[in-house]
Amino acid sequence: MAKTVSFKRLILRAVLRQVSPMxxxxxxxxxxxxxxxxxxxxxxxxxxxxxxGYIIRVHGQEFNSFQRKMRSKALHEFKxxxxxxxxYVCDTLHMWEWDVRVLDIQDGSKLSSKKRTKGIGYLRxxxxxxxxxxxxxxxxxxxxxxxxxxxxPCRRIIIVPFPDTIENLVMYLHECGYLAKTYDKSQxxxxxxxxxxxxxxxxxxSKKNPFARTVSSRKRGSVLI
Numbered sequence: 001m002a003k004t005v006s007f008k009r010l011i012l013r014a015v016l017r018q019v020s021p022m023x024x025x026x027x028x029x030x031x032x033x034x035x036x037x038x039x040x041x042x043x044x045x046x047x048x049x050x051x052x053g054y055i056i057r058v059h060g061q062e063f064n065s066f067q068r069k070m071r072s073k074a075l076h077e078f079k080x081x082x083x084x085x086x087x088y089v090c091d092t093l094h095m096w097e098w099d100v101r102v103l104d105i106q107d108g109s110k111l112s113s114k115k116r117t118k119g120i121g122y123l124r125x126x127x128x129x130x131x132x133x134x135x136x137x138x139x140x141x142x143x144x145x146x147x148x149x150x151x152x153p154c155r156r157i158i159i160v161p162f163p164d165t166i167e168n169l170v171m172y173l174h175e176c177g178y179l180a181k182t183y184d185k186s187q188x189x190x191x192x193x194x195x196x197x198x199x200x201x202x203x204x205x206s207k208k209n210p211f212a213r214t215v216s217s218r219k220r221g222s223v224l225i
Contacts, residue, residue: 007032009139010075011104014042014088017097028139031076031105035063037155038075041138042090044150044159052093058086065092080105126163126172129202131180134158151178151195173199 008031016023025045029038039054053065058078063070078086080102088098130137135156149160149171156179163172177198181191 008076009106010080010102011106012100013103014098014100017099026103026140029075030136031080032074033136034072034074035070036065037136037157039065039090040152040155041136041157041159042088044152045138045140046090048091052091055089055092056086057089122163122166122169125202125206126169129173129176131176133179134176149175151175153179170199170203173202 009028010031011028012026014025014027025042027041027045029041033041035054035056039051043051055062055064057063058080063073080086082102082105085099085101088100090096090098133156136158138157138159139162140159149158151158158172158175158179160172160175161168163169174195177195178191180198181194
């Protein structure tokens with residue numbers, strides 16, 4: 001049996017400096033997420049398409065997207081603690097500076113959600129049906145206005161709300177479907193159909209007894225449930 005990767009879930013609160021009214025984003029990510037992927041996820045949450053690089057300053061050190069040796073760094077290497085802050089510069093041309101605070105550090109175990117009573121069935125369905133191709137699941141506790149759940153197949157990331165309601169579970173499974181697809185890549189028009197079909201299959205299969213599904217023992221990387 002493959003060894004399960006041990007990881008934590010970081011609950012981060014990012015506040016944009018020197019703007020009024022305040023711009024705040026709350027996001028949950030794996031502490032094993034590499035810096036380039038954290039940057040990609042944050043840009044998508046903001047709805048920014050261009051990429052002009054990033055800078056992260058933490059513990060008196062600077063890490064940026066311009067030095068190749070720093071691109072492999074992951075968040076857990078900073079050994080962040082609760083309430084600790086670091087500076088994140090998104091877009092090195094306009095220098096948008098974000099103060100990022102660690103609100104909480106939670107156990108990233110796939111079964112950590114069993115303590116929750118509300119929506120436990122939906123959480124188990126989500127965990128049991130997350131494709132092996134999904135490496136990072138970014139949970140946005142409250143989807144910002146204009147922000148849609150989405151998948152980034154090239155990064156093996158999905159950005160979704162917490163799947164503790166049937167509505168959120170549908171969105172979660174739909175985005176998983178993009179990474180579970182088996183269609184010919186030349187037939188791009190089938191992408192949406194395959195994702196929808198994957199979601200419907202899981203819902204129908206779990207409808208009779210949604211609590212019967214349990215988490216698969218196979219390795220799935222840093223899936224944040």
